[in-house]
Amino acid sequence: MKNFLIGGVPEHFNLPWYIALRDKEFHKKNINLRWKDFPEGTGHMVQALRDKEIDMAVILTEGIVRDIINGNECKIVQVFVKSPLLWGIHVAANSKFNAVEDLKGTHAAISRYGSGSHLMAYVNAENLEWDLQSDLKFKVIQDLNGAIDGLPKGNGDYFMWEKFMTKPHVDNGTFRLVGLSPTPWPSFVIAVRNDVLENEADSIQAILDVINKTTANFKDLPEIDEVIAKRYGQKIEDVREWLSLTEWSDVQLTSKELQNIQQKLLELQLIDSKVQESSVLHAF
Template sequence: MTDLKIGGVPEHFNYPWYLTLKNKEYTKENINLRWQDYHGGTGQMCKALRNGTVDIAIVLTEGIIKDIADGNPSKIVQTFVKTPLIWGIHVGEKSSFKKIEDLENATIAISRFGSGSHLMAIVNAYNQGWEIDKLKFKVVGNLQGGIDSLTNCEADYFMWEHFTTKPLVDDGTFRRIDDCPTPWPCFVIAVRNEVLENNFEEVQKVLDIINGETADFKDIDNIDKILAKRYQQKLEDIQKWLKITEWNDGKPITKNLITRIQNKMVSFNVIEEKKNSGEFIKNMYI
C-alpha cells in the first residue's frame, strides 16, 4: 500500500475528492490517500509542499506558479478546475466604503503573502489602475481571520471566493462591493518532485480516478441539494455555481497555458520575470 497525503480547501470545488475517498476508490488501487483540509488556502499548501507535510495539493494556479518560480520543488500535473474563480471583494457590514473606487488606499486583509487573496488583490488593483507598490496588506491567516479583521476594523477589504462567502453576505457579516474573476483556469493539481520520482504510476492512478469522478459530477442525482446542505449554501447559489464551473477532462497541462499565465502575471507585477514554462509542469501521459 502506497501512502500519499493530499490537501485542499474545504470548499465545494473539492467535493469530488470527498466522494472518491468515501468510496475507497484509491484503496482499490493499493493507494492509501489521506485528505487534509487547508483552511489557510494556497499559501498554506505551498508551504506544506515545501516541507513535505503534503504530497499532492489542489491549489490556486497563480499561487503555485509564483511559488514554483520562487523555488518550490513541485510540478503542476494538470488543471483541476478549468474555469475562472470568481473572487468577491468584501468590506465589513458597517464599512463606509461603498464602491470599488473607494478602496484605492485601503488596507487589504490577506490570508498570507503568496496566497490567492494576496495575488488577486494585486490583479484587482492592476485592473483598477492603482499603484501596486502602494498597496497595504494585513495577514489574517484564513477566512475567519478575514471576518475578524473586517469586523474589528483592522483591515478594510478582503477578497475570497464568491460562493464560499455568499452566506456571509446574506447574513450581513460582509458587504460585497464587486467581483474579480481570475484571468486563467483557477485550480491546478501540484505534486512534490520527490513523489513524482518515486510514485509516478500511483499519481497517475489518482488522477485517473478523480478525472473520472469530475467528468460525470454534475450528473449525480440531487448534487445541487447535496452541496447546498453540506456547504450551507442557498440552492440557487449552488445551481449558479455548478452552471459556471467546469472541471478538467484529463487533458495534460501545456507549456502554452503556463506561458500565457506567466505573461499576465508579469504584466500584473505578480512575478518579476517569466521563466521557462516547462519547469512548472510534468506531463503525466507521455
C-alpha cells in the same frame, strides 16, 4: 497499499475528492490517499509542499506557478478546475466603502503573503489602474474566519475570497459584496512534489485517473445540489448557479495559459523572470 497525503481547501470545488475517498475508489488502485484540509488556502499549502508535509495539493493556479518559479520543488500535473475562480470583493457591513473604486489606497485583508487573496489583490488593482506601489496595502488575517472577525473591527478594509463560499456571510449581514474579479486563467490545478513524481509516477497517474472519472460524472450525481447546499451552508439557488459556472478538467495547462500566467505575474512584479515550461509542468 501506497500512502499519499493531499491538501486542499475545504470548499465545494473539492467535493469530488471526498466522494472518491468515501467510496474507497483509490483503494481499488492499491492507494491509501488521505486528505488534509487547508482552510488558510494557498500560502499555507505551498509551505506544506516545501516542508514535505503533503505529497500533492489541489491549489490555486497563480499561487503554485509563482511558488514553483520561486523555488518550490513541485510540478503541476494537470488542471483540476478549468473555469475561472470568481473572487468576490467584500467589505464589512458597517464599512464606509460602497464601491470597489473607494478601496484605492486602503488595506486588503489577505490570508498570508503569496496566497491567492494576496495575488488577486494585485490583479484587481491592475484592472482598476491603481499604482501597485502606493495604492496597495495589506493586513494578514489568516483565513475566512479571520476576515469575519477582523473586517468589522477595522482589521483590513476589504477581503477577496471566492464569491459563493463567502455568500452566506453576505446573506447574514457580516459582509457586503462590492465587486467581482474573475481569474484570467483556469482556477485550480493539481501539483505534486518532484521527488514524489520521480518515485511514484504510476501511482500519481492512477490517482488522477480516479479523480477525473469522479469529476466527469459529478454534476450528474443524484441531488448533488442539495448535498452541496447542506454540506457548505449554501442556498440551493446559489449552488445551482455555481454548478452552472464550474467546469472540471482532466488535461494539463496549455503552453499559452502558462505563458499568460507568467506574463501577468511578471507585470505585477510578483516574479523576477519567466522560466521554461518544463520547470512548471509535468508530462506523463
